[in-house]
Amino acid sequence: MEDEDLDQLLDEVEQRFCRPETAPGQPGSLKPEQPMSIVDDIDALLEEFLEEDSDDSPQRKTQPFPKGTPGEKKPSSQSGGRKCCPVFLGGSSVTSGVGTATSKRSCDQLRCTSCDFRVLTFDDCEWDSSCDYLFLRNNMPDRQKLRAKLKKRRGLRAFACQCSWFSTSEPTDLRDQPQLRWVCGKHQD
Ligand SMILES: [Zn+2]
Numbered sequence: 001m002e003d004e005d006l007d008q009l010l011d012e013v014e015q016r017f018c019r020p021e022t023a024p025g026q027p028g029s030l031k032p033e034q035p036m037s038i039v040d041d042i043d044a045l046l047e048e049f050l051e052e053d054s055d056d057s058p059q060r061k062t063q064p065f066p067k068g069t070p071g072e073k074k075p076s077s078q079s080g081g082r083k084c085c086p087v088f089l090g091g092s093s094v095t096s097g098v099g100t101a102t103s104k105r106s107c108d109q110l111r112c113t114s115c116d117f118r119v120l121t122f123d124d125c126e127w128d129s130s131c132d133y134l135f136l137r138n139n140m141p142d143r144q145k146l147r148a149k150l151k152k153r154r155g156l157r158a159f160a161c162q163c164s165w166f167s168t169s170e171p172t173d174l175r176d177q178p179q180l181r182w183v184c185g186k187h188q189d
């Protein structure tokens with residue numbers, strides 16, 4: 001339909017502008033010379049036509065989508081987010097964020113692969129020496145209850161999941177703490 005309309009329009013344009021060229025009285029002229037103004041007029045007319053048409057004509061797909069081969073799905077971990085590499089645990093004065101070898105930031109998106117809990121952090125706190133596995137087991141992830149075994153200690157940051165706990169002031173590479181089964185769970189910034 002669209003093409004027919006366009007053809008019709010072109011015919012109309014041709015008739016309107018080109019008829020004088022084929023009119024009697026100019027028998028020798030085989031090459032019609034079109035002044036630029038007429039070409040401009042045709043362009044303007046066509047533009048008008050296309051603009052009008054685009055309003056109520058739905059987008060049509062000329063080619064069917066090629067079917068993707070199964071098993072070629074991209075891993076979902078590729079869709080946004082960054083992971084710390086290496087992963088650092090830092091004190092309260094250490095900026096939280098994505099850690100790299102040159103930017104030792106404290107990871108605030110930690111997850112424990114052993115108990116599958118999110119690792120909670122407490123700024124300016126240190127775990128009391130009486131903190132143990134049973135205490136975490138009973139009180140995770142209630143921050144208020146966990147404070148029972150946290151001591152105020154400026155500059156330190158306390159970390160805990162349901163099975164492990166750790167306090168530090170300096171950026172600490174997680175690889176140096178093999179007892180902690182924590183991984184960076186990806187940052188969304
Ligand atoms: Zn991280």
Ligand SMILES: [Zn+2]
Pocket residue numbers: 112113114115116117161162163164
């Ligand atoms: Zn854990």
